[in-house]
Structures are given as C-alpha cells and as structure tokens.
Amino acid sequence: TRELAPAVMPVVIGFMLLLILISVLGYLSVRRMDEVSVAVLLLEEQHAAKLSLLLQLRLAVTQLNNEARTRAEAEARDELRPPINIRLGKAHDQLKDLMPKIERLPLAADSPWLQFKNDLAAYIDIASDLRRYSLEGFEKFDKVDTQLNELLNQSSQEQAVVFQQSDVCR
Numbered sequence: 001t002r003e004l005a006p007a008v009m010p011v012v013i014g015f016m017l018l019l020i021l022i023s024v025l026g027y028l029s030v031r032r033m034d035e036v037s038v039a040v041l042l043l044e045e046q047h048a049a050k051l052s053l054l055l056q057l058r059l060a061v062t063q064l065n066n067e068a069r070t071r072a073e074a075e076a077r078d079e080l081r082p083p084i085n086i087r088l089g090k091a092h093d094q095l096k097d098l099m100p101k102i103e104r105l106p107l108a109a110d111s112p113w114l115q116f117k118n119d120l121a122a123y124i125d126i127a128s129d130l131r132r133y134s135l136e137g138f139e140k141f142d143k144v145d146t147q148l149n150e151l152l153n154q155s156s157q158e159q160a161v162v163f164q165q166s167d168v169c170r
Contacts, residue, residue: 043162046106051155053101058148060095061120065141067091068127072134088127095124112154116147 067088074081102117123140126132 040162040165043165047155047159047162050105051152051159053098053105054148054152054155057095057098057102057120058152060091060098061123061141061144061148064088064091064095064124064127065137068133068137071130072137075130092124092128095120099124112147112151116144116151119144119147 067085071081071085071088099117099121102113102120105113119140123137123144126136126140
C-alpha cells in the first residue's frame with residue numbers, strides 16, 4: 001500500500017484539474033451559446049418588424065391605388081360622387097401614418113430605402129390629386145410597386161441568412 005500512496009496523490013490532483021477544466025469550458029460554452037442566441041433573436045425580431053412594415057406598406061399602397069382608380073373611373077363616367085371621398089381619405093391617411101415608421105428603420109439611410117421613401121411620398125401626393133393621378137398615377141404606382149417587390153425579395157434573402165445563423169446556434 002505504501003507503493004500506491006505516492007502515485008494516488010498526483011492522480012487525484014490531475015483528476016481535480018481535469019474536472020475544473022471541464023467545468024470552466026462548459027461555463028464558457030454556455031455563455032457563448034447564450035450570446036449567440038440573443039444575437040440571433042434580435043436579428044429575427046428586426047427581420048420580423050421590417051417584414052411586417054413591408055407587408056403593411058404593400059396593403060396600404062394597394063388600397064390607395066384602388067381607391068384612387070375608383071375615383072378616377074367615377075370621374076371619367078361622370079357619375080354622381082360624394083363631396084368627400086372618405087375611403088380614399090382613409091387609405092391616404094393610413095399610408096401617411098406608415099411613413100414615419102420607414103424613418104425609424106435601421107436601413108432608412110440605405111439607398112434603395114431612400115429611393116422608395118421618396119417615390120412613395122411622391123405617389124401619395126399624386127394620388128390625392130385627381131388630375132395628376134390620371135396623368136402620372138399608373139407610372140408612379142408601378143415604380144413604387146416594383147421597389148416594394150424588390151425590398152420584399154431582399155427581405156426574404158435576409159431571412160435565409162437569419163435561418164442559417166440560427167442553425168449554427170443549434
């Protein structure tokens with residue numbers, strides 16, 4: 001037993017050091033996983049907010065276009081129209097209310113977003129005036145619609161990147 005006693009102490013110390021090393025590495029791994037999980041969660045939240053805004057913009061732009069077209073058609077047929085077009089005003093106000101949300105996006109200074117914002121503001125002004133809408137409305141709507149499609153496609157590509165990053169976390 002005397003021959004084993006000197007060998008037991010280094011084995012016990014080595015085992016304790018190994019346990020400490022495993023515990024520290026486990027702690028660091030858990031902390032790193034938490035950091036990555038929080039980062040991916042933030043990316044997912046930002047993407048969801050941007051996608052929600054894009055879809056709201058799509059709906060509002062389409063509603064404004066439909067109401068402006070209906071007003072233009074009624075004018076062309078010389079129909080009896082109410083003095084105040086409530087539905088057009090509501091669609092106009094709804095789109096105007098979404099404009100400040102574009103400003104708050106982190107990408108608001110990005111070139112495609114700036115162009116989209118400027119074209120959207122111009123379209124809102126055109127849609128409120130019957131004469132300008134009949135002259136420039138379709139062209140401006142088509143431009144805004146195309147830009148919105150491009151932004152939605154870009155968003156779906158960003159979504160794929162977010163999914164890849166979340167798969168790396170797992």
